[in-house]
Each structure stands twice: as C-alpha cells, then as structure tokens.
Amino acid sequence: MVHALGTPKRHPQSGIYLFRKRVPERLKDFIGKSEIKFSLQTRDPVVARIRNLEEMARLARAWSEIGGSVVDGTRHAAICVDCKTAGSGAAAAAALAAGALPPPSAPAATATANTPVALRPIFESYAKEAELAPSTVKRWSPVLDRLIGHLGHDDAAAITRADIVAWKDALLDGDMSNVTVRDVYVAAVKATLQYAVDQGRLAENPAAGVKVRVREAPVERDKGFDGKEAETILSATLRKPSDKISVEMAAARRWVPWICAYTGARVNEITPLTRRDFVLRDGIWMIRIRAENNKGRKFREVPLHSHLIEQGLLDYVKTRGSRPLFYDPRRSRGGKDSNPHHKKVGERLAEWVRSLGIDDRVAPNHGWRHRFSSIARVVAMPEDVRNIVQGHAGTKVADRYGETWPLVALREIEKLPRYAVERET
Template sequence: MALHVIRPTKHPTTGIYRVRGRYPAEIAAIYGKTEFKVSLGTRDPEVAKAKAPAVLAELEKKWRQDSLAFALSCAEAAGLEPIDLTRRQVEALAGEIYLGFAKEHEDDPGEAVRWQEGLTRDARALATLGPGMNAWQFQQRRWSQRISRHLEERGLTISLASRQALGSAVFSHMKAAQARLQRRADGDFSPDVYEKRFPTWEAPAAKRTLDAIFEPYADEAKLAASSRARFKSVIRKLLVEHIGRDDFGAITTASLLSWKDKLLAEGLSARTVRDVHLAAVKAACSWAVVQKRLATNPALGVKVIVKHKPQSRSQKGFSLVEAMTILTAAYCVVDEGRLAPDRYAARRWTPWICAYTGARVNEITQLRAEDIIAQSDEHTVDPVWMIHITPEAGSTKNACARDVPIHSHLIEQGFLAFVRSVGTGPLFYDPSRARGGSRAHPIHKKTGERLAAWVRELGVDHSELQPNHGWRHRFKTVCLTQAIEEIVINRIMGHAETTEGRKYGDVWPSVAKAAIEKLPRYQIGAASRQPLKTPSLALVV
C-alpha cells in the first residue's frame, strides 16, 4: 500500500498546490472511489514540495487504519469477534510464516546474493525512512501481505494489538529466514536449529466449540428443528466421545475415518453413517471454512460405500389388498373409551386423508382445525374445501405451504363435521398430554409413529414397506392411471418441479379438485362401525 513520491500540482482555479493520485485497489474498494486529492494549503511551490511527503505518509497511515477497521467490521458482521493472541500464539504463527517462506524457496533458492541483498535492502530502508514513518511502522508493513494471507488461511481474525505484535515478530524472524535461504544457496542444507524455537500453534478453542460453530451454521442454514437436534447430537458424539475435545479444530480426516469405522462396527447402517453422521460434520465444517473459522474441511473425501439392499418387493406403495386392510380397520375403528379422543381420531381419519391426498403422514397428523379452509377461484361457483398444509402447523418439505383439495368421499364420511366438532387447535393430538414435546421432537410425529406401529399390527408388515409412506407411493400410482397431469400431481403432493419452466403458473383449487375427484373411491363392504372379518376389496369408480 506504499505510495511513491507524488509531485505537488497547482489547482487550475485557486492556484493552491495539492497532491493527487489513485487509491490502492483495496482502499478504493472501501471508499468507493478511485482518486484522491488533498490540498497542501499553500501557493508556494517550495513549501508544497516540503509538505508533500509528510501529507502522503499520513494518508498512508490513515488508509492502513481504515483497511484494518474495515476488515474487523466485516468480521464482526459475520459473527467473528477479533481475538487477542497470547505471546505463545504470536510466536507460533510467526513460526508458521517463517517455515512457510523458507520451505517455499529452499529447494531451489537461487544465488546467495539474492538473499543477502534482501537483508541489505531492509537495513537500508530502516536507516533512510521517509518523513512520517518510524522503524516500527516499517516493520509492520514489510511482511503485511504474507501475514494477512496466513491469517486468512488459518481462519483467524485477531485484534489490532495482536496484529501489531505479530508484525514485529514476523519481521524479526524473517531476517533469520533469509539468512537460512542464503545458506541453502551456498549449499548448506544442515538442520535449521532456529526453527526449533517456535511452539506449536494451539487455536483458542472457545471460538470453535460445538455451540460457537454449529449454532450459527444451523441458524443460517435454517435447519428444521428435528434436523438441528439430530445433527448437533451426532457432532457432539464425535467431538466429546470420540475425539475428547469440544473443538472443531481437533477434527481431522484420520479421526473421521476412525469414527466412521467405529459407527459401522456398532451396527449403524452405512446409509445412516453417510447421510446423517458424516453429512452433519461435512455441512458444519464447510460453513466454518467459508466463515474463516477453519482452514480446510476435514470431511471432504471421507466416504462410506452404501450397497443397495436386495429388494424382494417390486412396488413401494400399498397394494389394493394392503390399502383396503388399513382403510377398513380405520373406518371400522370403535371408540370404546380405550383410546384417547385424539388417538381415536388419528386412526379414524389419517389413513383415509393420506389415501386421498398423497400427503406425508406428519403433514396430516400436525393439522389444526383452522387448516381446513374453503377457497374459490375464477372457475368455481361454490368454494372448494381444502387442506392447508403449512409450516406454521409443524413441518413441510422445503418449508413450503400448499393447499390440497378434500375428496368428496371424505366429506361424505363426515370429515368436515369432525373438524367442526374440534373447533380450533390440533385435530390428531392433544397438546395438554405432551411430555416434553419440542420443535425438535414434536407430538404430531409421535402420532405418526403410533400409526405406523398400528398398521404393522394389522398385518401390513412387509419389511421393505413403509407403513405410512406407502400411501404416498400408491397415491401417485393411482393418479397416473387416471391420466392426471404430472404438474398437478406434483403441486398436490408438494414435489419439486424438474425444470424452471414448470415452476411457473398456479394450480387453481378447481383444477386440483377436478384431479382429486378422478381418483377411484375406496369402497368399504359394510357401512357398519363393527370390525369386518373380510373387507371388500372392490375399488369402485
């Protein structure tokens, strides 16, 4: 950032001399302009010539201060507080810079005179400093770019006092580095005793603890509460139980490989280790690298081979027999006081709603009475009853809300009457009976788990069949048999579109309702509320 001597020029109108030039690139980016003009306050050319060097030196000093202040403000805005280094840490960093510089050149150091001339230039510069600069300022400037680069690689933001201490230490040790290279140029490659003086760098662990890195990462990534809790839990096990230090800086590729092997040996599936444990660490470390908290991501390149399990079942969705078994049991479930009202309602309605909407089970179990709404559009005379699936009620895929029309068969069975009987609040769980429920472990997910267990008890228990998600697969299959437009199916189910163009346009309630009504009805063989020994498997259009 040093300025060469700039000759004073006379202002064309006032005749007052000034210095004028271009800002260094890094300062121009901060100030938002490329040129500076500073008045010398005199019309006398000799006085102007005498004052110019001191004015330029003050300018340079101000630029350095502003540059550092800007860097610190950026760090603060990113949530990085400048740290104060201990003397040991200063010497450790200076040693890394010393060794990096030496090893960069010592395999082919060139002529010895090259390094001697460097030392001579530094000595001469110290002896002939210009106005406004003392020896300490020269030391700070001499290796500033290399120091900044090393701090950036280390992911460190240090205080002004620590930066000044580091600058002085590096200047002192770099004289020894140049002397070392001079010896190498003369053919002396004997061990360097000087490098033994430097301690090993130990980062301030408080800035890279689990909370210090994971929490801001999770906030910025907007992780769902359940994902946040699960990811943090597995990373805590890595740091505390496996490595033994609450410090992201202690994570190495070797420690991750040994952790991976340990998890697999304990019986965790390769897919879980890959998609949960390693994925959590990789994502958090990647964020830390971008934020300059870590120099590299140790999880890159750590992989788990996931073999596909042999599949004995050809379809992921429920067969007609399986669907009718569940729906019949749900239709005929009897409320004899053995089930709490919310659990009875969940068994009675959730399978039917999933069958006619293709929604995820937890999108249904989290529903509130106020999420059942009537909507109109340009092509409807009567409002269309819709299920408003919204993140406000719990969680949705990609945190996006959507509206799904209610099949007329559900309305005929009395679903809207049931909703009116609830009034407001959750339809399928009772918040007053929660035991420690949280955003990470919500009650409605427990409702979904109970439904899955119940479905297994009904005999729909194939090991490769998901007892709740099977509805989602079946719904799409049935939609395809009815030639429903794929874009309409995707909007109803909340699936992401495959191209940018398909994201455009809205599927109006009337259009979605017409699609839903194309679905064949699941016709129960008896209207009785008594359990059926043999359910009818007729699928009536």
C-alpha cells in the same frame, strides 16, 4: 439462486436439488460460461445443503488457484477447467504445469493453525444461523459428542482427514449401518466443519471428500400399499375405537389414512391440521398444508375428494373448534420442538398400522404417498398437477394455474377411484 448459507435451488419438476453459481466476470472468458450448474443428486434438503457447501468450497479453491490470470486465446481450449469437478484443483494444476498460468499468489490466511477452535460452539452457531430444524439439532448433537469422545479433544483446528476416516471406520466396525454413518454421522461433521471454514475459523474442511460406500438395498416389492393392504387399513379405520385411546387418537385412526389415500400427503403434514386449514375456494373445499409442516417449506392447497366429504370429515372438523384435529395440546406430556405432538401421533399411527399385519417392507405411513402416485398415473393425472398436489413442484409451476387451480385440482382428484370398504361388525 443460492442462499447465503448454501441452500441450493430445488428443481420444480424432479424435486432434485441443483448447484448453481455465477462465474466471476474475470473468469468468464477462461471458463467459457457465465454460470456453473449441475445436479446434487439428492432430494433431501439437509444432504443437498451439505453437498452444496462442499461444491462451493471446491469451486472457490479452484477459482482462487486460477487467480484471475488472463489466458492466451490460442491455448484456452486445451486447459479449460471442468468446473463441476474443479474442487480438487486438478485442472488448475494442469494449467500451471502447461505454463498457461503463472503460479498463484498465496491466499491470505483465514485461520491460524495454532488457534484452537471449539467444536461444540461451532455447531451451536451453525445450527442457529442455518436455522436447523429442532429434530436435526437433536439428532446431530450426540454425533458431535461422539466425535469428541473418539478424538479425546474438541479442537476442530486439530482434526485431520485421517482422524475423520479413523472415526468413520470405528463407527462401521461397531456395527452401525453404512447409511447411518454416511447420512447422519459424517454428514453432521462435514456440515459443521464446513461452516467453520465459511466463517474463517478453519483453513479447510478435513471431512470434505470423506465418503461412506453404501450398498444399494435390494428392492423386493413396491413401496406403496397394494390393494389388499389398502383395504385392510381402511376397513380397520371403520371399527369402533378402543376405550383405551383418546378421542383425538381415535379420530387420527379414522381419518388420517383416508386423507392420505386421497391426497398423497405425508402423514406429518396431516396430523397437525386444525379447522382453519380447511378453506373454501370457489365453492371447493381445500386442505391447506402449511409451509411449517411441509418438507419443502412451501404451503399448498389440495381439494377434498367427494368421498371424504360424504363420509363426514367436515362434520368432524367443525366439532374441534380451534383445537388440532388429532391431538389435544392440553394433554401433552412435555412435548419438545424436536419431537412435537403431531409427530408422536404419526408414530402411534405407524405402530397401529403395523399391528394390522401390513408387510414390514412398506413404510406404514409413507405407503399411501407411493400408492397415490401409482394410481394417479393410472388415471392419467397430469404430472405437473400430481407434483403440485404432493408438494414436489415449486411455486412457479403452481402459479401457472392461478385462479383456476381449485377447479383443475378437483377435476384430477375426482379421477381417483373410490375405496369401497365395508364397516366391520
């Protein structure tokens, strides 16, 4: 259900993460259910983990306040706890006021108020235990340094809610966007301090409940490329490459947009591909997208559209031997885990697409993913197949097809109309 570190369950169809927690046996009659389950309102695994930890803490506090007391059956309905919002303890407090529950005994102290708790080592322990992605560690480390600089100390035990609010306000006053403050700065601190609470180093998380209001951005066009933009990019892939770029980068420009157009994959799922990621299943060529390169951390196999094969993609794949298709590790300039070479390829592709005059309101790489979804609906590709192909569905959904998956997936992929573009002279 929920992993030890608070990684929540992802809904197999919607991709939205869920909070799930079994109700202790002693409280089932009082609460009226055996499991608490509700949406965390996000598809982002990092945000979901933070929200899950916060809800776990709130629920634990509410249950500890109830203290396992037996509730009189005639008064049960009047004071039943809404466990989705019980984190504030409001429901338990109401029950106490009504005389339905005896005052809870004081919980055993898990942290000493006068014991300093260094913030940086807490973050390092959290990053190691939670196995945060190197890119997340790189992004969050300066956040902790900035908080320490603002506070003038690194003692997590001395941080108050007012400190976090003041820091948040200072960031916003410094013209940092509300989204960045919410999703990077406050999120990083919340997660780190919650880890300290979970480890018994802090009594409570002073950042819990601190929110940043974000105004919804106006949507003035579709997220995916339109037909003209798709034609512009794909036509450009057929141009003779510049002598100033590497063979691998030329190949990335030539093939990555086409692969994304016919698979709906993320660019950074395609740029790490090697020859071993092209597999033959029942006579059908498939691309195996590895779990390590997949946002959902699950591998999937997607059939190659016949148009890709006819253009010679497999011929190029064979020329690479054991080397990556779109970069040469031997020419790496000290690439780090936090910014691996294949991600740099994606960044350079985005710059190239921008140079073609594509509307800057469309993500230069992710636009293919949205376009694929739109076209898949037009050709009546079943939603569950589309979700599997794009990596939105869980393994249970994919397992329903079993050995028939290659045939089913190819049938649906071949429904996609071919892009008819001419080579520029």
